[in-house]
Amino acid sequence: MISLHRIEAAVPSLCGLGVLIVAVSAFILSYTNLTAQAIESGIPPLLAPLWALNLDAFLIIGTLFILRTSLRGESTKAGWCVVILFTIISSVFNVIHAPPDIVGRFAHLIPPIALCVSLEFAMLILKSELNRQGETVAKEVAKLPLEQPRPAAKMAKDVAKPEPTAITANHLATVTTYLANHPAATASEVAKATGLSRSTARYHMAKLPQPVNQEAG
Numbered sequence: 100m101i102s103l104h105r106i107e108a109a110v111p112s113l114c115g116l117g118v119l120i121v122a123v124s125a126f127i128l129s130y131t132n133l134t135a136q137a138i139e140s141g142i143p144p145l146l147a148p149l150w151a152l153n154l155d156a157f158l159i160i161g162t163l164f165i166l167r168t169s170l171r172g173e174s175t176k177a178g179w180c181v182v183i184l185f186t187i188i189s190s191v192f193n194v195i196h197a198p199p200d201i202v203g204r205f206a207h208l209i210p211p212i213a214l215c216v217s218l219e220f221a222m223l224i225l226k227s228e229l230n231r232q233g234e235t236v237a238k239e240v241a242k243l244p245l246e247q248p249r250p251a252a253k254m255a256k257d258v259a260k261p262e263p264t265a266i267t268a269n270h271l272a273t274v275t276t277y278l279a280n281h282p283a284a285t286a287s288e289v290a291k292a293t294g295l296s297r298s299t300a301r302y303h304m305a306k307l308p309q310p311v312n313q314e315a316g
Contacts, residue, residue, distance in 0.1 A: 111224055118220045125214035129155055129189055132207055136196040154192070155214065157185040162218040166226060186215040270295060274303040 133151035142150050161181035168175045189211035197207035273293045278284060284292070289300040 111228060115221070115224050118217050118224065121213055122217035122221060125210045125217060126155055128210035129193060129214055132193045132196045132210065133189065136192050139196070154185055154189045155211070157181055158189070158211075158215055158218055161185065162222050166222045169222075169226060170229065182215060182218075186211055189214075270299060271303045271306065274300060275307065278304070278307065 130148075130151050133154055134147045137147035137150040138144055161178045165175045165178035165182065168178060190208055193207040193211055194204050197203045273295070274289055277289055277292055281288070281292075286297050286301040286304060289295070289304065290297040293300065
């Protein structure tokens with residue numbers, strides 16, 4: 100037995116497939132009528148398909164623009180104006196190309212309208228799926244454990260604690276300054292004057308370009 104959850108999950112895909120079939124069929128019918136009308140209007144046969152494409156392609160462009168602006172929370176007026184305007188233009192030229200009887204005119208009027216409606220349905224389906232995926236991601240993120248805040252005392256200690264590189268540079272500068280004024284000082288004298296350990300003083304004295312007499316012990 101098929102579960103309701105699986106049926107519900109399949110509905111958007113089936114609707115999308117149906118809308119795609121209608122949209123493609125309507126586009127081909129309208130495009131064919133517009134191409135024939137362009138040739139009848141004196142446009143060269145090689146260029147007539149481009150004229151027809153200019154009309155019906157704007158329906159797709161307008162629909163995509165509406166979807167984009169709607170998802171961003173922006174105004175969709177410009178997109179709707181494009182869709183409505185070019186639907187009317189396409190419908191008019193489809194009707195002009197139709198036979199003079201009322202049935203023929205209605206038959207040629209259906210493709211551009213069906214194309215417009217199918218594109219709007221496709222937009223709504225796509226927008227619904229994007230919103231549903233966004234809600235799913237938001238729920239998953241909400242389930243993630245929050246990072247525990249670090250104690251203020253530890254943060255202050257970490258901030259106040261200098262980097263090892265900075266410490267080494269400061270010690271070297273201190274030793275260099277003292278030796279500049281006391282070039283004959285030993286490691287013990289440098290350590291005593293600067294507050295550093297004798298091993299640290301000796302380490303930095305060894306880095307200096309000029310040889311320094313160090314206390315042996």
